[in-house]
Amino acid sequence: MEEPLGRGLTPKARRTRERILEAALELFADRGYEATTMRDVAREAGASLGLAYRYFASKEEFALALYMGLAEESEEWARDGLAAGTVAERFEWAMLVKLDQVSSHRGPLAALLARALDPNSRLSALGEGTAGVREKMGGVFLKVVSGASDAPREKQARELGNVLYALHLAILLYWFHDKTPEARATRELVGSARETLRYLRPALRLPPMSRVLSRLAGALNDIGMNTTGPSRGEPRRA
Amino acid sequence: MEEPLGRGLTPKARRTRERILEAALELFADRGYEATTMRDVAREAGASLGLAYRYFASKEEFALALYMGLAEESEEWARDGLAAGTVAERFEWAMLVKLDQVSSHRGPLAALLARALDPNSRLSALGEGTAGVREKMGGVFLKVVSGASDAPREKQARELGNVLYALHLAILLYWFHDKTPEARATRELVGSARETLRYLRPALRLPPMSRVLSRLAGALNDIGMNTTGPSRGEPRRA
DNA sequence: TCTCATAAATGAACACGTTCATTTTTGTTG
DNA sequence: CAACAAAAATGAACGTGTTCATTTATGAGA
Known part of the structure; x- marks a missing residue:
């Protein structure tokens, strides 16, 4: 793309x-x-x-175009539909909206995700081909964090945003495998994620937990999962 | 298979x-x-x-056979090569051994993983086709937990074992995308995982964190990621 | 209107994973 | 050894994603 x-x-x-x-x-x-x-x-x-x-360079490119459309919707929604609240609450809302959005496109998106997780694919979630979507959706989760009532400051907010972006991918992966009607299991998982975030949020002020977050964010950055622009944010080392 | x-x-x-x-x-x-x-x-x-x-019913079946071989190696190693220590330490060791094992088979395993994450594939990580490997590797991580010096009791040990099995898949997914020499980034990630486990282990005695673990394990079970036998452990609900 | 470069569009051909009707080999039984 | 069923092995054919040499439309300048 x-x-x-x-x-x-x-x-x-x-x-x-x-x-x-x-x-x-x-x-x-x-x-x-x-x-x-x-x-x-x-x-x-x-x-x-x-x-x-x-x-369209390949069949999957159709799916990418579809997902790009959804990402744009998400971006608009994040701009003016995202209510005030804690990071935990706002993450849950964002995910529930995403699930609604995605619910009628299982097939193509599953095919897309399969390729997105393959490092060799041109549509790898980390490659250039997907930089656009990554920036869009990454921006959404950055906003989720930075606009929250309990937002951490600058650096940690960026780290948390990135990690939540990755978590959102993991939850979508879960959803692909979720056969329960109305994606009930996934919705429950999102609830659990909210609870966990709420429980762990205070611990982010403490050095050990803050370090965990930094390392996680660093690890994502190391393999090129940067949502802050196409070429910025090179891996920390060769 | x-x-x-x-x-x-x-x-x-x-x-x-x-x-x-x-x-x-x-x-x-x-x-x-x-x-x-x-x-x-x-x-x-x-x-x-x-x-x-x-x-071999398909090209990917070769990769599955390969992974099955590796899983068998892991099982033997877990039986008599796994040193005493905490859950955190033993998990780290198991992962490092796995990384060594896997290091020379990037290509086929990447192809396998791509299919393994696709719910429609016959080789879905959650399907019948992969029940064998799942049991084998799941057993390894169950042993990692249950033989540890700080092993939780029965139920929680099983939950933790399952979650670590899932974590091991996530780390392998990370490894596929890791371009650093000698998989340095992945090894660091494994170190971070050890630290995080060590930090969070005591909290597992407290109800909130214990609930987080239960929910996570339950969520995995809901989509069929059960390592305790092929047909046992049906989803908790329809 | 004519020319011509560029963009748009075509469809035959290819490669590769997979299937299956058919043939060959093997081992058993009289 | 002969007959024959079961197992092993064959390779032509198919479907589908993808490529590319070629043809057809478009529109700007003379």
């Missing part, structure tokens, strides 16, 4: 891209991600196979 | 299976997992393409 949306494209190209993306998402919703072939997508969009590949 | 090893097979079949597996692992080590085709494997083993599929 070069740009958040098809910027730098001719109007005609943008329309075509949009048409193909719509066809893809519709088919995914109908028959599922795996069962939808690239040829199906092209036919449905009234385009040729090659054309689909002109705008 | 039906059986830990090719049990229930004719001697000839077992030999053939072994020959094909060896060819596969050798090629994976040489040119990498993705770059090795099933046709390559068959040719190298002096077999036909179809024959390879007679013994």
